[in-house]
Amino acid sequence: MAGSRIELAGATDQEVVALARHGQEAAYRELVRRYERPVFSLVYRMVRDRELAEDLAQETFVKALNAIESYRPEFKFSSWIFKIANNAAIDHLRRRELDTLSLDGSPHAETPEAIEATALQIGDRQETALEEVEARELGGEIETAIARLRPEYRSCILLRHVDGRAYEEIAEILGLPLGTVKTYIHRARNELRLMLGHLKE
Amino acid sequence: MTRRPDEHLSPDDIDAWLAGHPGSAAQAHVDACEACREVAVADRELIEQLRALPVFAPSALFADQVMAAVALPDPFALRSLDTARRRLFATRRSLALAATLAVVVVASMAASVAWSLAHRDTIAAAGTWLTATAGQWLWTALRSAASSATEQPGYGMLRDLAATPARLAALSALVSLTYLGGLLALRKLMTLPSGPVSHANA
CATH class of the missing domain: 1.10.10 (Arc Repressor Mutant, subunit A)
Known part of the structure; x- marks a missing residue:
């Protein structure tokens, strides 16, 4: 079992998918392990509600893994899973018209408990107290600025500069022409620069 | 540039x-x-x-x-499929056997189609006979069911209920109301919960 885990950990996405197609549960778990954090982070930053993000991320994985037979190996698995995740988030935002949210919690939260439960939480990265304060302050400003972007710009900027995806892959994920993706990213950067301009002083 | x-x-x-x-x-x-x-x-x-x-x-x-x-x-089904595929292509003999089997199946199907095309009249006659026999059986079964229904004790009461147009209208209204009530009850039962149910399975 430990041996197969090590084998899976070193395998490419395509190899793990091939094993999943043969019904290996460990391969399914490996795909979840590889992508749960980036997919959850993307969705969380899109919808700004932890519980909802978890539901949407779960829906993404269930949809992708149940349709693993229809996945075409000539495309990157990451593009496929991010495409499903982004569509889930965008669909939700369109339904709820949830474009701008407070970092302090979901606007739908009505009680102090609900506000606390939906507040943006930093992951389990180890930091000193001072670093944590700085990261929360600066991160908070950026997170708020990202939340004010249009959902399309938000997806683009997150995939490009937070996840480090190439322009071509983002175009594939979002189903947009390459030129449009570039334009969205440049506009998003311009808007973020303007919103964060006061931090430079 | x-x-x-x-x-x-x-x-x-x-x-x-x-x-x-x-x-x-x-x-x-x-x-x-x-x-x-x-x-x-x-x-x-x-x-x-x-x-x-x-x-x-x-x-x-x-x-x-x-x-x-x-x-x-x-995994068992997938393994069985894989095993079958592997066995099929394992030796020349197994491949030849599978090919022979495929040829036999395809040849029988082709022969069946050819025979059907050559004996259209026979097939049409058989079809006519089958339709007539089935119709006769159906008619007999219908008549038996009708005569058995009229001999039931509740039949007279039902005929009395629909004896006049007014009674028939009242009966129809009652049946319609019962049906509508059933539909409404079903709709209420099948309504999704209105509040959010996030983490319901957590």
Whole structure:
């Protein structure tokens, strides 16, 4: 079992998918392990509600893994899973018209408990107290600025500069022409620069 | 594509500069133009801040919840299919046997089609006989069912109930109301809960 885990950990996405197609549960778990954090982070930053993000991320994985037979190996698995995740988030935002949210919690939260439960939480990265304060302050400003972007710009900027995806892959994920993706990213950067301009002083 | 030295940087130029490989003309422009340099440097700082954002983790039960909702393919069925495929292509003899079997199946199907085309009249006659016999059986069964229904004790009462147009209308109204009530009850039972049910399965 430990041996197969090590084998899976070193395998490419395509190899793990091939094993999943043969019904290996460990391969399914490996795909979840590889992508749960980036997919959850993307969705969380899109919808700004932890519980909802978890539901949407779960829906993404269930949809992708149940349709693993229809996945075409000539495309990157990451593009496929991010495409499903982004569509889930965008669909939700369109339904709820949830474009701008407070970092302090979901606007739908009505009680102090609900506000606390939906507040943006930093992951389990180890930091000193001072670093944590700085990261929360600066991160908070950026997170708020990202939340004010249009959902399309938000997806683009997150995939490009937070996840480090190439322009071509983002175009594939979002189903947009390459030129449009570039334009969205440049506009998003311009808007973020303007919103964060006061931090430079 | 060449650029004039006084031309401001395009978004692609800024991307190239951020990636560390600007053209010499673009670099010269950045060095000379304060506005473009300001934009490029601000973009670089912004990108550094974005890259430093933390990666969020879902709850510890996330993977288990996903796996509980995923339908894994039956490994036994897949293995059987694989085994069959492997056995089929294992030796020349097994392949020849499979090919012979395929030829026999295809040849029988072709023969069956050819025979059907050559004996259309026979097939049409058989079809007519079958239709007539089935119709006769159906008619007999219908008559038996009708005569058995009229001999039931409740039949007289039902006939009395529908004896006049007024009684018939009242009976129809009662049946319609019962049907409508049933539909409404079913609709109420099948209504989704209105409140959010996030983490219902947590």
